[in-house]
Amino acid sequence: MILTLSCPDQPGIVARVSSFLYERGANILDAQQYDDVETGHFFMRVVFAAPGADFDALRADFGDLAQGFSMRWSLRDPKARRKVMILASQQDHCLADLLYRWRRGELPMDISAVVSNHPIETYANLDLRGVPFHHLPVSRATKLEQEAAIWKLIQETGTELVVLARYMQVLSEGLAAKLEERCINIHHSFLPGFKGARPYHQAHERGVKVIGATAHYVTANLDEGPIIEQDVERISHRDTPAALIRKGRDIERRVLARAVRWKLEDRVLLNGAKTVVFTD
8 A cells, every 4th residue: 555645844744654554564664854944844655565454444443643734635546546547739759758658667647648739640650559549639729628528538438647748738727727736748848948849959949958848737727736756868059850859769768768657656756836756
């Protein structure tokens, strides 16, 4: 089982949680904690084994404990794989990487659907066997109708996490609000950075020495959601815009994959406009 929690900090939280698990015959396998002295909030992730435990009873009992500490918490069996929907556009490098890692067993998830505003022929080089694919074209005039179709698909498939794998459409405030804390985007720069079209060309014109990528939660404020993961790579004056794009794709792939995996493994806890990430 994986237990995550956050609450106002006070003495005795770790002791009370540990005693709770011990009293029910659980064995703690891994525990991480963080006390944010600036906000006065405490964060914790515990992985434990509880052979023969009644999961529903365990959840109910912990709910009583959590209430006394004003906790925001989650208790989940990691064998219950989350359903993930991937949204993509013409650029397929992040989609291809997620599919590869999923098939290799690196990402503990079930793909509920791949949704694109481009037809399936766009991905002729990808292996989409066994993956439900939905072509939902969009224009400025049909944006709300297309998003309504996406939301309906999310509900029908029981999707728990949406991943924007270089999906080149801005979600409306309404859909972003519905997907709060369960929609991850990969941004093509180390935020804050060069926004708009042709970001690598902008970076090249400015002679930057590093490029990067940022995975973050989607919010109504464009590219300003809580950051989950970032990475950079050094470049030089010899790098052309094409070289920056190639290197940028590599960064985007690995940053998005790490963010998705950490989310699937209950390692990401929201801390206001930031996140606490208990990496492995």
